[in-house]
Amino acid sequence: MLTIGCHLSSAEGFLHMGEEALSIGANTFAFFTRNPRGGRAKAIDPVDAQALRSLLEENHFGRLVAHAPYTLNPCSGKANVREFASLCMREDMERMEHLPGNYYNFHPGSHVGQGTERGIEMITQLLNDIITPEQSTIILLETMAGKGSEIGGRFEELKAIIDGVRHAQKLGICMDTCHVSDGGYDIISDLDGVLEEFDEVIGLEKLHALHINDSKNPPGSRKDRHAKIGEGTIGTDAIAAFINHPKLKGLPCILETPNELDGYAREIRRLRDLCQG
Ligand code: FE
Ligand code: FE
Ligand code: ZN
Numbered sequence: 001m002l003t004i005g006c007h008l009s010s011a012e013g014f015l016h017m018g019e020e021a022l023s024i025g026a027n028t029f030a031f032f033t034r035n036p037r038g039g040r041a042k043a044i045d046p047v048d049a050q051a052l053r054s055l056l057e058e059n060h061f062g063r064l065v066a067h068a069p070y071t072l073n074p075c076s077g078k079a080n081v082r083e084f085a086s087l088c089m090r091e092d093m094e095r096m097e098h099l100p101g102n103y104y105n106f107h108p109g110s111h112v113g114q115g116t117e118r119g120i121e122m123i124t125q126l127l128n129d130i131i132t133p134e135q136s137t138i139i140l141l142e143t144m145a146g147k148g149s150e151i152g153g154r155f156e157e158l159k160a161i162i163d164g165v166r167h168a169q170k171l172g173i174c175m176d177t178c179h180v181s182d183g184g185y186d187i188i189s190d191l192d193g194v195l196e197e198f199d200e201v202i203g204l205e206k207l208h209a210l211h212i213n214d215s216k217n218p219p220g221s222r223k224d225r226h227a228k229i230g231e232g233t234i235g236t237d238a239i240a241a242f243i244n245h246p247k248l249k250g251l252p253c254i255l256e257t258p259n260e261l262d263g264y265a266r267e268i269r270r271l272r273d274l275c276q277g
Pocket of ligand 1: 067
């Protein structure tokens with residue numbers, strides 16, 4: 001069975017997200033660990049977290065894919081912005097242990113001037129500061145569209161980050177269909193080739209989760225604007241081929257399309273229909 005869900009709001013607590021996921025036919029989901037555009041985090045209620053854990057187990061959910069806030073930039077030129085990113089992520093790692101064994105996805109960041117190589121060093125350093133060998137969370141680097149000075153638009157950049165991290169077994173990749181297409185990887189007519197390239201550069205065993213989005217922009221545009229499934233330049237056929245690819249089967253799929261809950265329910269139903277086995 002396809003492991004699929006969408007982004008859910010954590011405003012009403014953990015258990016509520018689980019119930020909401022069930023109500024739309026999801027068996028995984030994503031949520032922001034804190035305000036996506038701010039950084040403040042609500043205290044976690046351990047009873048609420050335990051209630052969600054029971055719900056996930058009883059309903060055979062796949063792993064969840066939490067998302068770090070967008071404001072986090074581990075390779076900013078400003079020391080205080082990097083410190084904030086480090087603080088946030090260290091705290092998020094502690095918070096994630098309330099829901100052990102899940103994924104935590106983040107955008108590698110934008111280097112704003114100092115160059116890709118230095119940016120990669122900064123990201124690596126931050127990860128080395130916060131990752132402990134005991135943590136049960138796997139941190140995922142998201143493949144990016146490469147807009148502006150964004151790092152992570154090329155597989156080689158993500159590989160360089162992984163190579164610099166001491167406890168690399170705690171690190172993996174989340175592939176976003178909109179981002180890789182906007183980034184110039186041809187998942188529409190050459191998915192096999194893209195996955196081969198990923199395997200050669202990074203290794204498919206590092207690929208742990210998928211963001212399933214259509215794109216408002218043409219392939220290679222380096223833009224990053226998500227469209228509803230079937231309403232963008234990637235299209236339903238290519239998305240269907242993606243979720244059915246034998247090398248990607250079983251990975252949690254997260255929708256980040258511009259939808260409300262009812263729209264997500266429809267897309268989940270549609271993708272389940274398109275899923276062979
Ligand atoms: Fe993201
Ligand atoms: Fe994404
Ligand atoms: Zn995006």
